[in-house]
Amino acid sequence: MKLSHMVIILLILAGIPLTRAWSMGFDITGTPEGGYLIAGATGLNYGYSHAWLIKVDRNGNEVWDKTYGGNCRSQAWSVARVEGGYVFGGITGCRDDDAWIVKVDENGNMVWSRVFGYGGGGDSATAVARSGKGMLAAVTIAPCRNGCTNEDVWIVKFGANGTEIWRKEIDNRKYDSIKRIIRTTDGGYIGVGATGDYENGSYTNLDLWVLKLDENGSVEWSDVFDYGLLDVAWDVVEQDDGFVIVGEVWTCALTGSTSTSAKCVYPLVYPILLKLDKDGHPVGEKKIECGGICAGWGTVDDVVAGVAVKNSSELLWICNRTDCKNIEGNFTFLPLIFGPVRVEKAEDGFVVLASENNSVWLGKFNSNLDLMWEKTFRHKLEEEHFGKPSAHSYLFQAGAAIALAAILVAVLRKI
Incomplete structure (x- = not known):
């Protein structure tokens, strides 16, 4: 991969603006x-x-x-x-x-x-x-305190x-993280996230992780699913006959006719839907095709939502059992940290939470995936709330971009 291509991808994916007014929405619940x-x-x-x-x-x-x-x-x-x-x-x-x-x-x-x-x-x-x-x-x-190589x-x-x-x-392994946890109808809990390794100074080889606990926190079962080089589950919903997990899979488009000559041309990122029964056995899965870099982050009932990067622009996508729709906009997200696209039930449809143009974005949809209304929220905190930004404020953001670069390099080294 050319360095210029890597930089473009990191700038698109990082979503960490060097700005004096920044807002982002991460999660939503009903009142x-x-x-x-x-x-x-x-x-x-x-x-x-x-x-x-x-x-x-x-x-x-x-x-x-x-x-x-x-x-x-x-x-x-x-x-x-x-x-x-x-x-x-x-x-x-x-x-x-x-x-x-x-x-x-x-x-x-x-x-x-x-x-x-x-x-x-x-x-x-x-x-x-x-x-x-x-x-x-x-x-x-x-x-x-210092030099940890595991989480x-x-x-x-x-x-x-x-x-x-x-x-x-x-x-479990060197890197373990639960990105979403919900109460289950049997009184226990189910959590989803990622588990992986630590190599060459960065976490790599992440696999999708599903963890079922009883009401006292004891592990009932734990399953790992390996689809690509970096796999993360962001959300889970319980149904009558099991659980549906939504996540993202990172892999690579390859050139070369043999394993020794194969090279990663560019990263491929796609959403995955995984269906498990109540005992954790897989009973179905679906790869959602949306082109470009595409990740799934939120689900409720039969609806799943995420973001896609196409032609250097970010958009929301929403699917149900029969249809999919894109919502154009300058949506932003932070990969491999948390899933800032969430879906919540509504009385006559559902709402989707995302972030757009350094603002929090909330959209209401009906069951036909029609956008009924949308709202944006922005709260500018002036410098006196924090003091004058130090060099560390900007070094932090540069460090975040470097960390993402390390993740991508780790992916490429796996090929």
């Missing part, structure tokens, strides 16, 4: 009134930001929004409705991120906050879910007041 609560981040740029919650009514009109500051970069990556309010999970930190879990009341006022981490970086609360009167968090954590998963159960009830530590 008791039939509206929605959006979780995300807003600030000067990706490196200097505050966690951000936006409550809207059923028509997408803003009811309130609040920001929550931690250290330098604080973001809300996942959100769930719980008894007495909501809980969000994400990150907080400067050079080294910690996992951050926060409960707020119905009006967005902080009730309690918990931080997990060793100060070595790579720690995040990637998924949260309701659990009875309490809540559950899936934490991706590097269990050492593990902690499943942590909290009471309503934030007291830790139990914790399960799971060390």
Whole structure:
């Protein structure tokens, strides 16, 4: 692959703008009134930001929004409705991120906050879910202070007041991360994400990972699916006869007639739908063809949504059992970190959360995939909220791009 091509792909995929006004939406959940609560981040740029919650009514009109500051970069990556309010999970930190879990009341006022981490970086609360009167968090954590070459998963159960009830530590491979976790009808939980290796200074050979837990956090079954060079599951929905998982697969278009002469011409990224029965056995799968670089990130009922990069432009795509539609726009996303395209049920259809032009984008669709309305939200935090941006703010973003470059190089070296 030519260096210029790699740079173009990284700029398209990174979605980390060097800007003084930046906003992004990461997750969404329903409210008791039939509206929605959006979780995300807003600030000067990706490196200097505050966690951000936006409550809207059923028509997408803003009811309130609040920001929550931690250290330098604080973001809300996942959100769930719980008894007495909501809980969000994400990150907080400067050079080294910690996992951050926060409960707020119905009006967005902080009730309690918990931080997990060793100060070595790579720690995040990637998924949260309701659990009875309490809540559950899936934490991706590097269990050492310096030079960690592995990241593990902690499943942590909290009471309503934030007291830790139990914790399960799971060390599968060098890289383990749960990107989404939901409560199942049997009282347990199912989480989806990725598990992989560590080679040449970067995580590589990621495989799609599905983890089933009982109500006490004990593992009932764990399955790994290897489709390509980098496979990640972003969302899961339970159906009467099993589970549907949506994710993305990274592989390469090859040239050469033999294994020794084969070379990677350009990366291929496509969405995958995987159907499992209640015991974790695969009963079906579907590769969604949309051309270019295309990833699946959100699902609800029979709807799946994601993003695609075609001709240097980003667009949303939405599919049901019979049809697919594209939504044109300058949509942005961050690969291999979390899935910032989410789908939530609505009274007469569904809503899709994404990010467009440094703003949070929310669209309402009917069952025929027609766009009924769309809203954008932007909250500019001025410099006094953070102080004058330091060189680290921009070095952080450069480091993120370098990290993505390392991932892509690792992919190419596998060919």
